[in-house]
Amino acid sequence: MNGPSLPRRTLLKGVGLGALAAGTAACGSIKGSGDKAGDKIVIGFVSPQTGPLAGFASGDRFVVDRVRGTAAYTGGFAVGGKTYDVEIVVKDTQSDPSRASQVARELILRDHADIILTSSTPETTNPVATVCEAQGIPCVSTVVPWEAWYFSRQADPKNPKPFTYTTMFFFGVDQFGGCFVPMWERVSTNKTVAGMFPNDADGNAFRDAYPAILKKSGYKWVDGGAYTDGTTAFSSMISKFKSEECEIFTNAPLPPDFNTMWRQAAQQGFRPKLATVAKVLLFPADTVALGPLVKNIATDSWWGPYMPNTSSLDGESAKQLAEAYQSASGKQWLQTLGSVYSLFEIAQKAFTSVDTPRDRRAVATALQKLNYSGISGVLDFTRGPVPGVAIQQPVGVQWKEGDGRFPYEMVVVDNSLNPAVKIGADLTPTNP
Structure with missing residues (x-):
């Protein structure tokens, strides 16, 4: 092997x-x-x-x-x-x-x-x-x-x-890349990717592997820095992403940390064309804290109906x-x-x-x-x-407005790694 x-x-x-x-x-x-x-x-x-x-x-x-x-x-x-x-x-x-x-x-x-x-x-x-x-x-x-x-x-x-x-x-990270990169390719951007990865086991694994994956796909990597879990102030990270003109965003933080960062990003005018997140917004309860800010954020789905x-x-x-x-x-x-x-x-x-x-x-x-x-x-x-x-082979999903029972729902927008799963909707930019 x-x-x-x-x-x-x-x-x-x-x-x-x-x-x-x-x-x-x-x-x-x-x-x-x-x-x-x-x-x-x-x-x-x-x-x-x-x-x-x-x-x-x-x-x-x-x-x-x-x-x-x-x-x-x-x-x-x-x-x-x-x-x-x-x-x-x-x-x-x-x-x-x-x-x-x-x-x-x-x-x-x-x-x-x-x-x-x-x-x-x-x-x-x-x-x-x-x-x-x-x-x-x-x-x-x-x-x-x-x-x-x-x-x-x-x-x-x-x-x-x-x-x-x-x-x-x-x-693993290869599958995250295989899930996220095809979605990035379907949005017109400058191919500059902002990365929000903490100094923990998940964050470090992504930080080590992502640059090679992005380079192979023709993307530029901008690391926001190995911050401590539980951080509440992300202004310097957001400023870096803005100055580098990052039009794609990806991450692997603890859910509360992302919620804090994403609200601050909206307040400070960081609006990437497509956000593809890992470890967060995997579950419906995560959408409640962000409300409308969750719309059209993409993530990975390894299981669903x-x-x-x-x-x-x-x-x-x-x-x-x-x-x-x-x-x-x-x-x-x-x-x-x-x-x-x-x-x-x-x-x-x-x-x-x-x-x-x-x-x-x-x-x-x-x-x-x-x-x-x-x-x-x-x-x-x-x-x-x-x-x-x-x-496992995940599919790409976005949070879309729900059918009435629930405010938002996961909808499959990319099945590059798992063609057996049917596409449910077109991929839409997070921030047009």
């Missing part, structure tokens, strides 16, 4: 290697489910259900309950000729990387988890995966760029080594899952519904392919070899870009 060729930073900050190593050292000699007997498989699930990242996890409880109700879970997992009951234990990180490490240790020590599933940003997935790798517990992560998940957890990012127990699915995918657990379609959530909650569907659902599909696939759920190494190996089709489409963990990583 060919390794990644893009240059990376030696140390990614935010949830950097040092902090993760400290969290792992605190684990001590944890004993997990491999040391207990019984007819039950325990699945731990970790996500940021409260705090500034809570938008990512607002549908998680619904998905967990939905999965619990499938025949595959209510009937138990058939493993090695024996049926095991399945218990799902949910933990909240409170959007805190230190707490993410803590609850992962709790799942191993107190709840005797046989596998841990985790979702939503490196602030969540990386500490959890690091604890699991150190303690030999199978783990699957999602909703995190693979570069931010993989390289920031390496002792030597320049000479990375495959992980044994931890796997993930999502996509427009995806032609069905559940491997019970055959439910992506559209049916989205509509079920809206009916049950009264809220608009969100992308992480499919991602979190897929975590539990993967767990079921892995356990039912081994002889015993207590053989952690066998379960981890099954995860590494998994290739199946489910609610998130085809997920093939054998193809890379590095071992244990499955890549």
Whole structure:
């Protein structure tokens, strides 16, 4: 398998290697489910259900309950000729990387988890995966760029080594480029791109890889600077973008930071022709804070009711899952519904392919070899870009005015990476 060729930073900050190593050292000699007997498989699930990242996890409880109700879970997992009951234990990180490490240790020590599933940003997935790798517990992560998940957890990012127990699915900077650049090409601009990337795992991964992607496509890169998460004053960054006459904007910040910056940009007259954002405006709740300023901002979509995918657990379609959530909650569907659902599909696939759920190494190996089709489409963990990583192909969407039920909705405007998804509307400049 060919390794990644893009240059990376030696140390990614935010949830950097040092902090993760400290969290792992605190684990001590944890004993997990491999040391207990019984007819039950325990699945731990970790996500940021409260705090500034809570938008990512607002549908998680619904998905967990939905999965619990499938025949595959209510009937138990058939493993090695024996049926095991399945218990799902949910933990909240409170959007805190230190707490993410803590609850992962709790799942191993107190709840005797046989596998841990985790979702939503490196602030969540990386500490959890690091604890699991150190303690030999199978783990699957999602909703995190693979570069931010993989390289920031390496002792030597320049000479990375495959992980044994931890796997993930999502996509990376190349797919962001493959999603965003085709949209840029359809708007007449001077090809000057403003980049808002913080000094954290996501921001640094983008900052390292984007210049090469932009250069290859004929675009000029203007970096706004590696600011600290939680910054509230962006005037100097905005001034730089204006002076460089940036007509395209892209980013990967925490959602509250983007909301602050985008309001200040509007007040200070920075109006790029097209804004393509990552990590923010992924969910309907994010649009409320910005109101009309959200109109025609583009982003990536890795899952939605427009995806032609069905559940491997019970055959439910992506559209049916989205509509079920809206009916049950009264809220608009969100992308992480499919991602979190897929975590539990993967767990079921892995356990039912081994002889015993207590053989952690066998379960981890099954995860590494998994290739199946489910609610998130085809997920093939054998193809890379590095071992244990499955890549999704996102589509480009814009926030358009809704149909009456909701003020704004995601509409597919580019399917360059995923032609199976139908286009729903023409791409429109963010600021004509």
